[in-house]
Amino acid sequence: MLLKSTRNEFIKIAAKPRSYLGLVAVTILVGVILFALKADGMSFISFVTASFEQTLSFEGNILNGNLVAFIVLQMLVIHIPLLVALVTGDLVSGEAAMGTIRMLATKPISRTQLLLSKFLAGGVYTLLIVVWLGLMAVVVGKLLFGSGDLMVLNSDGLVILQEADINWRYIGGFAVAFLAMLTVSSLSITLSCFSENSIGPIVTTMAIITLFIIIGTLDVSIFDSIRPFLFTTHMAAWRSFFEDPLPKDDIIRSVVILLAHNVVLVLVALYTFNKKDITS
Amino acid sequence: MRILLLKIMLICAMPLNMLAQDASPAIDGLLAKMNSVQDYSVQALITSDIPMVKILPSNATIYFKQKDKFKIDSKGIAILPKQGFTDIAKMLEDKESYTAMMMGTETIGSTKADIVSIFPISDTSDLVLAKLWIDTARDVVMKSQITTRSSGTVSIVYSYGNQVKWGLPDKMIFTVDVKKFKIPKGVATDINKTRTPDPNKPASKTGEVKIELSNYKVNLGIKDQVFSKK
Numbered sequence: 001m002l003l004k005s006t007r008n009e010f011i012k013i014a015a016k017p018r019s020y021l022g023l024v025a026v027t028i029l030v031g032v033i034l035f036a037l038k039a040d041g042m043s044f045i046s047f048v049t050a051s052f053e054q055t056l057s058f059e060g061n062i063l064n065g066n067l068v069a070f071i072v073l074q075m076l077v078i079h080i081p082l083l084v085a086l087v088t089g090d091l092v093s094g095e096a097a098m099g100t101i102r103m104l105a106t107k108p109i110s111r112t113q114l115l116l117s118k119f120l121a122g123g124v125y126t127l128l129i130v131v132w133l134g135l136m137a138v139v140v141g142k143l144l145f146g147s148g149d150l151m152v153l154n155s156d157g158l159v160i161l162q163e164a165d166i167n168w169r170y171i172g173g174f175a176v177a178f179l180a181m182l183t184v185s186s187l188s189i190t191l192s193c194f195s196e197n198s199i200g201p202i203v204t205t206m207a208i209i210t211l212f213i214i215i216g217t218l219d220v221s222i223f224d225s226i227r228p229f230l231f232t233t234h235m236a237a238w239r240s241f242f243e244d245p246l247p248k249d250d251i252i253r254s255v256v257i258l259l260a261h262n263v264v265l266v267l268v269a270l271y272t273f274n275k276k277d278i279t280s
Numbered sequence: 281m282r283i284l285l286l287k288i289m290l291i292c293a294m295p296l297n298m299l300a301q302d303a304s305p306a307i308d309g310l311l312a313k314m315n316s317v318q319d320y321s322v323q324a325l326i327t328s329d330i331p332m333v334k335i336l337p338s339n340a341t342i343y344f345k346q347k348d349k350f351k352i353d354s355k356g357i358a359i360l361p362k363q364g365f366t367d368i369a370k371m372l373e374d375k376e377s378y379t380a381m382m383m384g385t386e387t388i389g390s391t392k393a394d395i396v397s398i399f400p401i402s403d404t405s406d407l408v409l410a411k412l413w414i415d416t417a418r419d420v421v422m423k424s425q426i427t428t429r430s431s432g433t434v435s436i437v438y439s440y441g442n443q444v445k446w447g448l449p450d451k452m453i454f455t456v457d458v459k460k461f462k463i464p465k466g467v468a469t470d471i472n473k474t475r476t477p478d479p480n481k482p483a484s485k486t487g488e489v490k491i492e493l494s495n496y497k498v499n500l501g502i503k504d505q506v507f508s509k510k
Contacts, residue, residue, distance in 0.1 A: 160333070
């Protein structure tokens with residue numbers, strides 16, 4: 001029953017034109033970035049390596065598909081939540097606004113299963129967006145720029161990873177990026193349970209993300225104790241896969257915190273939805 | 281009195297003149313050996329130990345052709361010091377641009393080397409000072425220390441093997457200044473950064489690049505296209 005309901009929910013997502021906005025937006029954004037890097041990528045690289053290049057010279061194909069994919073991910077992963085929330089924030093409240101949630105609740109499926117199917121369908125949609133982003137960034141990036149070693153700039157310095165050592169890092173990075181986006185999806189669906197209109201949960205999700213990012217980047221000691229527990233702090237945890245040596249503890253901590261957020265959000269949503277007096 | 285002053289001036293000036301003259305045979309011998317190599321290609325294993333840069337050893341092929349054609353062909357990314365391969369030859373060739381002085385001798389390993397200092401004549405020259413430790417018996421540079429305005433100080437220690445007859449080293453160890461390295465803020469966006477760098481950790485001021493050279497092909501001819509290919 002849960003799987004059937006999930007399939008139905010996904011069909012509903014697929015039927016909405018706004019669901020394709022995310023895919024189109026990712027395609028256009030990645031296309032623009034790839035075009036810009038193809039036209040003048042070396043000056044971008046020079047800006048990054050300028051202080052090193054006074055003394056050292058970098059030989060080999062630096063501006064390759066791996067670096068391009070990394071730049072694309074770095075630029076977009078922070079902005080993808082809007083595209084996710086645009087669809088998932090509407091899953092419950094949209095039906096409440098249209099009045100179809102009441103009819104759904106009369107079906108021979110428990111409210112828990114009904115809501116879980118919405119979470120699952122939201123998760124599948126989020127996965128699609130992340131996979132599409134990955135395909136556009138890594139596959140198209142490599143097709144246009146070729147392959148090669150990856151040069152990553154962290155706040156600690158430059159890390160150069162060999163070509164043979166990169167693919168598994170992208171897979172791991174995308175898995176963590178998906179978990180981060182899944183948290184955004186869970187947050188927006190949970191907020192959707194409290195609302196009866198579509199815009200509210202979407203805007204609130206983005207407001208929360210913006211607030212948390214500001215708290216995370218503000219270098220004020222008062223936030224030091226809460227910063228490690230904000231899910232936005234771990235939204236860029238995918239970057240940890242591109243460090244050497246691999247900071248396993250940091251990655252595990254990020255995964256645990258993101259999973260904990262998902263579990264708590266799903267529980268809050270289930271409690272709210274089960275107790276909700278559906279009058280629309 | 282005049283004669284006495286003249287004698288004192290001559291005595292003071294003589295060592296400098298003599299030293300400057302003494303440096304010429306060492307430099308001429310070195311240049312003759314360098315110029316005996318018309319071209320070469322060599323396999324290089326590059327190992328870098330530079331603060332703020334993490335990179336595994338990489339392989340590259342180095343091509344050189346007189347006078348100043350130089351290319352490094354690397355499948356992956358390789359980091360090399362900007363100075364070091366052709367700079368000494370280029371610098372010594374233009375004899376009008378510098379003054380060379382013999383500064384004594386030093387034993388490097390078991391080899392006695394003459395120390396030659398090179399001072400640029402022009403005030404605007406990028407070169408500030410160069411010191412060469414020259415093994416005059418074999419006409420090779422054992423060690424060099426070149427200070428330029430653009431790149432700071434780069435020291436190179438050379439080891440020679442079976443290509444010493446051409447003056448080509450088997451191993452070069454570069455020591456470079458890293459004081460100038462700065463990470464541009466805003467580009468390194470670690471928004472998930474929950475760790476802070478250890479302030480008690482001493483920041484290293486120099487980095488080291490070791491290049492092991494093997495499989496030399498000397499004076500076999502290299503096409504010009506090799507240097508123009510991207």
